[in-house]
Amino acid sequence: MNTQASSLAFDSQATQSLRARAARDPAAATKEAAKQFESLFMNEVMKRMRAATLESGLMENRLSQMGTEMLDQQFATSLTGLPGGLSAAIERQLAKGMSPGMPTTAAGPQLEDGGLTKAAAPLPELAKKNVPAHVAQFIQRHGDAARAVQQESGLPADFMLAQAAHETGWGRAKMKTRDGQDANNLFGIKAGPGWTGKVAEVTTTEFVNGEPRKVVAKFRAYDSPEDSFRDYAKLLTGNRRYAQAVDVARQGDSAQAFAKHLQKAGYATDPEYASKLAKVINTTVRVQRALA
Template structure:
């Protein structure tokens, strides 16, 4: 039996709403999805029953058919969600694929990433581009945090700082996204893809525009992993890593050690990064 999705309210808007709800509360979204599937099934049953009933031909016309279809949809909605109905069984089946914790989504193939649209942004006083950046990269940051021991908030905030919350994405020469979220340059030992970009460097405290080669990646997740590998695998950043792991709530200490190790030439880099980390933590609490 083929279910006609156009005959009921499971359209693009309602699907997007379910995806957004799944990002906030997977269990309630599963329940809502189960009810919609049951309503679709009941509506199809009503249609098949109507089709099996002989029509007199005297009163039937297009207007009466539309009225009958609307009435069938109303009956289907009223019969949905009743105790012992199909929705409970559908909900149990859908729940088997849910990740146990939000951080499991990237690795288990469950609800991979929060979906658009974002909820109640004006009420939460969160700029849309800021919320979207956190929504897009939060899972990758948490996954790499579990692998490396670096705080997800620190990595997410540094990526936000380097890219202007995703609005200044690095491009390769062919116009494709380099997915370099941390401004990591391509040194002599780098054998991967490269993007040549005009950037600002500070020489003796003076800002200068220079063209430099940066690493390019196939995905943002690859960028997070390479950043973690760079910090944890280089003795130069040992103090920054130790500070982050020992005090994951001390953004200022991590940023100071990172600048001292020479991660960036901007003399205000540590102060700027610490502010962005604190902002990232507040925004995530607001969106929770």
């Protein structure tokens, strides 16, 4: 099993074991499930701490990232199940959910997001489909905004969600304004001379003649993620240099074609941007099918 799937703290064998234990001893199974959820939460906390600053792109590689993930998982495990910890509170909530008369849904637990209740696929089921928790959460959180902007602009929600995921590392790399507020910039759109709104200054990596360089740049800041989706659609549909990418997207052509035209138009300086974005689009489509 890969590191992303293992980070969920659930695999198919563990799920079957937990189900068998629930049949024999519901109380013990509830306690174990609470520990699993706490482990997931602590692992996500470690990931967000790691993502507090944007990656430089100079020293990171696949092996170093794997080592970091394994170390984070060890920390998360060591912090799980402590007396008076989060698992105790989760256990109480799970016990309440098992009480007679407790309303349930066929889709599983509910996630509160911006006042809206959204059905979420059960965590073990997502794990069996190799869907990392942070990926599912990102798509669930921003899916409605992407679909709303699709109705306005004609740009596919899948493409927009995927590009937002690629630019932010599935929401883990967040820009901050000077006062520490979330910039809600999901697409890495810079604040040019014509931008009169809020800005966030971020140290990022730009490719100059194919070589990565660290630079400090100003990026646009928004009041909400929805505003970021809307401004992204406005940028693409209102600029002639992105006309081919927009046409490809609206016609429902392949992710590879859309990403290729977007890079050709100069959206990003990374020479591998098109191939990376196409892969994330395909992942986004797969995850949404798993969540359906």
